[in-house]
Amino acid sequence: MARQEKKKDxxxxxxxxxxxxxxxxxxxxxxxxxxxxxxxxxxxxxxFEYPQxxxxxxxxxxxxxxxxxxxxxxxxxxxxxxxxxPYRQLGSFLPGNGVGGAGTHWNxxxxxxxxxxxxxxxxxxxxxxxxxxxxxxxxxxxxxxxxELEPFFTQFEKVAGISGYAGNLNGEIREGGNPFExxxxxxxxxxxxPTTYDSSKFRDAAxxxxxxPFPASAGIASTSYVNPYGMQMGPCNFCGxxxxxxxxxxxKSSPQTTILGALKRYPNFEYRTQSEVLRVELAEDGxxxxxxxxxxxxxxxxxxxxxxxVILSSYQLNNVHLMLLSGLGEAYDPLTGEGTLGKNYxxxxxxxxxxxxxxxxFNPFVGHGANGICIDDFSISQNDFGAxxxxxxxxxxxxxxxxxxxxxxxxxxxxPSWGAGWKQAIGENYGHAMSIGSHGSHxxxxxxxxxxxxxxxxxxxxxxxxxxFNWQDNDLKMNQFMKSKMEPLAASMNPxxxxxxxKGEGAEYDVxxxxxxxxxxxxxxxxxxxxGAVNRYCQSWKAHNVFAMGAGNFVQNTQYNPTGLVGxxxxxxxxxxxxxxxxxxxxxx
Amino acid sequence: xxxxxxxxxxxxxxxxxAAGVALSGLAAQAKAQETTPPVPxxxxxxxxxxxxxxxxxxxxxxxxxxxxxxxxGAIETRVPVFIDLQLAGDYGSADDWxxxxxxxxxxxxxxxxxxxxTPAEIYRQAIPVFxxxxxxxxxxxxxxxxxxxxxxxxxxxxxxxxALDSEIRxxxxxxLANTKEGYFxxxxxxxxxxxxxxxxxxFPGARxxxxxxPERHNEKxxxxxxxxxxxRA
Numbered sequence: 001m002a003r004q005e006k007k008k009d010x011x012x013x014x015x016x017x018x019x020x021x022x023x024x025x026x027x028x029x030x031x032x033x034x035x036x037x038x039x040x041x042x043x044x045x046x047x048f049e050y051p052q053x054x055x056x057x058x059x060x061x062x063x064x065x066x067x068x069x070x071x072x073x074x075x076x077x078x079x080x081x082x083x084x085x086p087y088r089q090l091g092s093f094l095p096g097n098g099v100g101g102a103g104t105h106w107n108x109x110x111x112x113x114x115x116x117x118x119x120x121x122x123x124x125x126x127x128x129x130x131x132x133x134x135x136x137x138x139x140x141x142x143x144x145x146x147x148e149l150e151p152f153f154t155q156f157e158k159v160a161g162i163s164g165y166a167g168n169l170n171g172e173i174r175e176g177g178n179p180f181e182x183x184x185x186x187x188x189x190x191x192x193x194p195t196t197y198d199s200s201k202f203r204d205a206a207x208x209x210x211x212x213p214f215p216a217s218a219g220i221a222s223t224s225y226v227n228p229y230g231m232q233m234g235p236c237n238f239c240g241x242x243x244x245x246x247x248x249x250x251x252k253s254s255p256q257t258t259i260l261g262a263l264k265r266y267p268n269f270e271y272r273t274q275s276e277v278l279r280v281e282l283a284e285d286g287x288x289x290x291x292x293x294x295x296x297x298x299x300x301x302x303x304x305x306x307x308x309x310v311i312l313s314s315y316q317l318n319n320v321h322l323m324l325l326s327g328l329g330e331a332y333d334p335l336t337g338e339g340t341l342g343k344n345y346x347x348x349x350x351x352x353x354x355x356x357x358x359x360x361x362f363n364p365f366v367g368h369g370a371n372g373i374c375i376d377d378f379s380i381s382q383n384d385f386g387a388x389x390x391x392x393x394x395x396x397x398x399x400x401x402x403x404x405x406x407x408x409x410x411x412x413x414x415x416p417s418w419g420a421g422w423k424q425a426i427g428e429n430y431g432h433a434m435s436i437g438s439h440g441s442h443x444x445x446x447x448x449x450x451x452x453x454x455x456x457x458x459x460x461x462x463x464x465x466x467x468x469f470n471w472q473d474n475d476l477k478m479n480q481f482m483k484s485k486m487e488p489l490a491a492s493m494n495p496x497x498x499x500x501x502x503k504g505e506g507a508e509y510d511v512x513x514x515x516x517x518x519x520x521x522x523x524x525x526x527x528x529x530x531x532g533a534v535n536r537y538c539q540s541w542k543a544h545n546v547f548a549m550g551a552g553n554f555v556q557n558t559q560y561n562p563t564g565l566v567g568x569x570x571x572x573x574x575x576x577x578x579x580x581x582x583x584x585x586x587x588x589x
Numbered sequence: 590x591x592x593x594x595x596x597x598x599x600x601x602x603x604x605x606x607a608a609g610v611a612l613s614g615l616a617a618q619a620k621a622q623e624t625t626p627p628v629p630x631x632x633x634x635x636x637x638x639x640x641x642x643x644x645x646x647x648x649x650x651x652x653x654x655x656x657x658x659x660x661x662g663a664i665e666t667r668v669p670v671f672i673d674l675q676l677a678g679d680y681g682s683a684d685d686w687x688x689x690x691x692x693x694x695x696x697x698x699x700x701x702x703x704x705x706x707t708p709a710e711i712y713r714q715a716i717p718v719f720x721x722x723x724x725x726x727x728x729x730x731x732x733x734x735x736x737x738x739x740x741x742x743x744x745x746x747x748x749x750x751x752a753l754d755s756e757i758r759x760x761x762x763x764x765l766a767n768t769k770e771g772y773f774x775x776x777x778x779x780x781x782x783x784x785x786x787x788x789x790x791x792f793p794g795a796r797x798x799x800x801x802x803p804e805r806h807n808e809k810x811x812x813x814x815x816x817x818x819x820x821r822a
Contacts, residue, residue, distance in 0.1 A: 050795075050797065051795045051797070051815075051817045051819075052817060054794075054795040054797045054817060055775055055795075055817060056773070056774065056775070057770060057774035057775060057778055061770060061774075062680060062685075063685070068685040068686075069685065069686050069687035070684065070685055070686055070687055070688070073687045076700070076701075083693070085693055085696055085700050085701070085703055086687045086689070086703075087687070087701060088686045088687045088688065088701060088702045088703065089683075089686045089687075089701060089702040091701060193803075194803040194804050195803065195804065196803045196804075196806075197806035197807050200806060235800075237797075237798045237799060237800040238799040238800060238802060238803050239797035239798055239799065240797065240799070241797060248797075360807050361807050361808055361809040361810075363799075363802060363808075363809070363810045365792060365793060365799070365810075366799040366802040366803060366810065367803075371803075403792075404773075404792070405773040405786070405787070405790060405792050406769060406770055406773045406774065417747075417765065418652075418653040418654070418743070418747075418765055418768075419652065419653065419654075419655060419740065420655050420657065420658050422654070423654055423655065423658060423659070423660050423662070424658055424659060424660075426660070426789075426790055427659050427660050427789055427790060430790035430791060430792065431790070431791050431809075455691065456689065457689075508699060509699070510698075510699035511699065511700065511701040512698070512699065512701050
């Protein structure tokens with residue numbers, strides 16, 4: 001018999017970006033709130049202090065800030081004929097752990113989707129015709145438009161403290177910004193970050209080819225800043241330790257630097273760490289949730305936490321897992337297309353080129369996670385899908401980040417991987433290389449989905465979630481298109497040598513190398529309960545007092561890093577709860 | 590050497606030390622580092638590896654990152670100490686990983702770590718198998734071969750030409766990865782002795798403060814590395 005805690009108005013599952021947003025916005029309503037966090041507590045001081053945080057082996061390689069597979073993981077197979085095997089050691093993607101979640105260890109690349117990405121199926125049908133959509137691709141529209149989300153993107157960017165330069169200010173295209181971005185009602189909260197040498201070389205080369213370079217939109221403070229919650233950030237010192245690290249100097253946007261300090265002052269908010277939610281409990285009629293059951297690590301027992309509203313704000317994979325385990329919808333069947341949970345799992349299709357300049361100095365350790373100059377000339381709104389034979393696009397970026405030698409040692413093609421030749425090459429090339437990355441869209445497909453594994457279980461005896469995922473021709477073609485466009489640009493910079501890395505036709509998913517922690521879909525938004533797990537307010541179609549935050553809502557992945565859309569959707573959802581749901585709890589659609 | 594505006598001057602620091610000014614904690618540690626030479630590798634008190642395994646790791650890492658040519662080798666940077674300590678710790682025992690069965694060690698490599706063995710167990714099982722192969726193929730255990738034949742044997746191991754059971758087939762991959770980790774990691778983990786690898790490639794280690802540098806284009810950063818403990822080189 002589980003211990004039972006006192007009932008709360010709201011229980012929040014996972015205290016990362018979206019849990020923190022829900023916490024502070026609903027705390028302002030005077031609601032009694034508890035957040036349950038699986039991992040440990042952590043804050044800038046003492047957890048991210050200099051110099052202990054500046055430790056590539058501990059955090060960059062041994063991944064001590066991440067979810068431990070021994071505690072929670074998934075199984076992976078590439079198609080329905082394979083037996084899924086556990087993702088035993090982290091590689092391809094790195095879910096976070098502890099207070100702040102992935103918002104603590106991210107790079108800070110904060111993007112809005114393009115307007116057409118929010119209505120991609122309609123755009124494709126109107127512009128190119130429905131017959132270009134490949135069989136097996138679940139191409140969809142989001143049930144909420146860019147225009148509707150714009151105020152919430154702006155709100156998130158003010159809270160998160162984003163640096164950049166608007167290219168489209170209320171419809172006016174401004175030189176030096178991104179001319180292809182969605183309109184902004186206001187300029188960025190902070191000016192763009194300074195430009196490093198590699199970025200400036202890329203900017204010059206892109207300009208010479210007629211492209212439209214602009215500074216990356218960075219969740220990194222370029223100045224001192226106070227956000228709407230009164231939280232203060234200080235300007236980044238380009239220490240270079242962003243991705244996989246907590247920021248030691250209050251410069252990277254994170255729940256710690258922008259929300260949690262203010263949230264903890266609300267007497268009606270509390271949070272409990274080492275509290276892993278095992279399932280959402282449904283009322284007998286199945287129409288609402290009664291609360292959640294969690295594992296109290298300190299007491300070593302199960303606890304039932306009753307609540308009127310359940311906010312699922314754990315990482316995308318864990319949200320989908322919880323919903324599958326709790327019966328918050330039917331599992332998706334790729335053969336019949338019936339069911340919604342686990343549907344449209346998507347990822348990201350990336351590639352890039354390293355260029356070597358033996359006589360030039362790039363100081364790769366001087367950087368930050370969102371450093372760089374970008375172009376959007378090959379983005380979704382710019383590509384001719386009919387002529388090129390794919391649906392998708394990417395943004396390109398060049399800027400030093402993660403210049404730490406265990407993980408970041410690009411060497412010219414043909415360099416031996418060990419021995420005298422390797423040692424000579426690291427001496428000759430470290431600090432003399434730069435790169436351009438292509439960060440591309442990933443569509444949703446019937447083959448790529450999530451469900452429960454029939455064999456493997458976690459430490460609580462729950463089935464692990466099973467990921468069925470492989471690369472698809474459409475996205476691989478997009479990636480090869482980017483290669484064909486990027487190589488001439490890289491060559492125009494006259495490097496001593498260059499080395500391309502773009503997956504091509506026939507590439508199969510490999511779980512070992514790090515690729516990206518942009519796992520999306522699985523509890524997607526939809527116009528109706530047949531097609532997705534949640535409505536336009538990220539409210540469960542199954543139980544109206546359950547709201548699911550995060551990238552699990554993505555109908556298909558965009559070409560950008562997901563946090564901007566995640567943040568915008570979170571503010572859109574909490575606004576609906578505040579203005580529509582609290583006064584009259586019901587299905588909002 | 591160049592002193593940078595806004596940074597503690599290393600030249601002045603040296604003058605101050607010479608004048609007997611009280612050392613800061615950071616400086617005291619740096620000084621301690623200089624006055625206490627590390628235990629020689631042959632006398633090192635191993636945490637995990639057996640004597641035979643230690644002989645192998647010493648010999649193998651010495652070929653993976655050799656001492657000749659520019660830059661330090663694995664031996665001068667004490668990479669074997671790093672590997673021993675890592676295998677004795679939670680990496681060696683795969684504490685953070687999901688190690689529940691059933692296991693399918695024959696799964697293709699792209700499926701990731703599927704052996705039931707931990708990294709420490711792989712070293713323990715694979716070294717004797719590889720040494721036996723070296724004896725059969727080259728007439729002596731790995732550590733006893735000359736450098737040329739050691740390189741040939743490692744190449745065979747890397748290329749999959751040494752028959753290893755599936756459970757230990759990733760031995761070369763983790764050996765090479767651990768060797769590079771020990772070469773480049775902060776010295777607190779036992780390798781990268783005196784930050785020699787950082788000095789060699791020009792990585793400033795834990796300095797992690799470059800406010801003036803993003804817009805100093807195509808200009809080499811002049812300061813040497815510091816370690817997490819405050820050691821300088």
